[in-house]
Amino acid sequence: MMCARAAVGLALVVALGAGPARAQGKDAATADALFREARALMKSGDFKKACPKLYDSQRLDPAAGTAINLGDCWAKVGKLADALQSYRDALDLLKAGDNRIGAVKEQVTALEKRVPKLTLKLAPGAPEGTRVKRDDVELGEGSLGVALPVNPGEHWIVVVAPGRADSRTKVSLTEGASRTVVVEAGERRGSEAAAEPVASHDTVEPPKRTGPTSTNDSGSTQKTLGWVVVGGGAAFLVAAAYFRYQAGQKADEADKLCPTSPCAKADQYAALRDDEKSNMSLANVSVGIGLLAVAGGTTLVLLAPASPTPPTARGGSKPSSAWGFQLRGVW
Numbered sequence: 001m002m003c004a005r006a007a008v009g010l011a012l013v014v015a016l017g018a019g020p021a022r023a024q025g026k027d028a029a030t031a032d033a034l035f036r037e038a039r040a041l042m043k044s045g046d047f048k049k050a051c052p053k054l055y056d057s058q059r060l061d062p063a064a065g066t067a068i069n070l071g072d073c074w075a076k077v078g079k080l081a082d083a084l085q086s087y088r089d090a091l092d093l094l095k096a097g098d099n100r101i102g103a104v105k106e107q108v109t110a111l112e113k114r115v116p117k118l119t120l121k122l123a124p125g126a127p128e129g130t131r132v133k134r135d136d137v138e139l140g141e142g143s144l145g146v147a148l149p150v151n152p153g154e155h156w157i158v159v160v161a162p163g164r165a166d167s168r169t170k171v172s173l174t175e176g177a178s179r180t181v182v183v184e185a186g187e188r189r190g191s192e193a194a195a196e197p198v199a200s201h202d203t204v205e206p207p208k209r210t211g212p213t214s215t216n217d218s219g220s221t222q223k224t225l226g227w228v229v230v231g232g233g234a235a236f237l238v239a240a241a242y243f244r245y246q247a248g249q250k251a252d253e254a255d256k257l258c259p260t261s262p263c264a265k266a267d268q269y270a271a272l273r274d275d276e277k278s279n280m281s282l283a284n285v286s287v288g289i290g291l292l293a294v295a296g297g298t299t300l301v302l303l304a305p306a307s308p309t310p311p312t313a314r315g316g317s318k319p320s321s322a323w324g325f326q327l328r329g330v331w
Contacts, residue, residue: 031061039069047076058086064093068104075111080175081149084111116173117147120157123184130161130185147178161185219305226300233293236286243283250276 034057041050054070071086087107094101120132122144132139135155152175159167165186173179254272263269 027060031057031063031066034060035066035069038073042069042073042076047073051077051079058089062089062093064090064098064100067093068100071104071107075107078153079151080111080115081151084108084115084149087111114175115149116152116175117178118150118155118171118173119145119147119178119180121145121180121182122159123182126159126185127161127163130159132183133158133160152177157181157183159183159185163189165189222304223301226297226304229293229297229300231297233290233295233297236290236293240283240286240290243279243286247276247279247283250279 034053038050038053038057041047041053051070051073054066054073058066058070067086067090071083071090074080074083074086087104090104091101091108094104118134120134120139120143122130122132132144134150134157150173152173155171155173157169157171159169161167165188167184167186169181169183171179171181250272254269254276257263257265257272258269
């Protein structure tokens with residue numbers, strides 16, 4: 001059982017990490033065209049149109065230079081939190097010794113003092129399943145109670161809860177401000193409020209059923225999760241093959257560019273070799289994750305509990321509804 005739980009944990013991590021990797025696609029040609037058009041717009045002062053193009057360029061082909069320009073663009077239109085994140089992305093992409101690192105670090109330090117911070121807390125007594133959204137972005141439980149960077153200006157906080165009307169709160173923050181807001185679920189809807197039972201002294205709660213719980217649902221869920229993780233691992237292995245192919249292409253291009261030494265086109269040769277190394281690194285990482293995912297998913301499938309034979313009811317009695325509730329609690 002401990003082995004199965006460990007496999008479940010590993011599978012969840014791999015499955016969550018595999019989704020974004022499969023969703024991302026690289027298109028260097030389109031990214032370059034968008035970057036050039038955005039730079040032209042920035043030179044003409046039209047930053048509002050330039051920023052989305054730089055954002056798409058960075059999404060299609062991440063590069064340190066694009067991230068720096070995107071940070072400059074976001075800062076010009078007042079989106080300081082977005083600008084700060086873009087500069088941090090640039091620092092992650094810049095190689096050691098790059099003469100742009102110092103300037104980017106200065107931008108990060110300056111923006112950290114200007115970016116507003118908003119802390120959202122959910123009031124006690126919120127119904128189970130309550131969700132909190134900030135500007136249409138749903139915040140998970142781990143994001144509540146944490147001072148998160150936001151852009152200056154107005155923000156709408158929406159609380160969505162089962163059986164309740166949506167609660168909406170508008171929050172305005174200026175540069176450098178820090179604010180904590182406690183939000184709560186809205187009013188009960190009419191039909192749900194009328195249907196709510198009134199407690200009385202004559203009400204007797206049915207006894208809770210005790211005893212072993214069925215592993216049918218959990219076993220089926222574990223098997224499904226296992227196959228999903230195996231599929232994610234296979235996708236990583238396919239990606240690894242693609243990156244290895246790209247590395248080989250870059251190596252061939254470099255060899256054709258400079259068949260002898262010294263090379264007349266040293267800068268282009270170095271760029272091709274850097275691309276070769278980057279693709280090989282991505283291939284190695286993808287192989288490792290893919291093999292780990294396939295192994296973890298296979299373990300989940302093999303260790304999934306078998307579906308038991310349902311017990312025969314005696315005396316014509318039906319299973320208590322509390323049984324289903326206990327299953328959910330255990331899972």
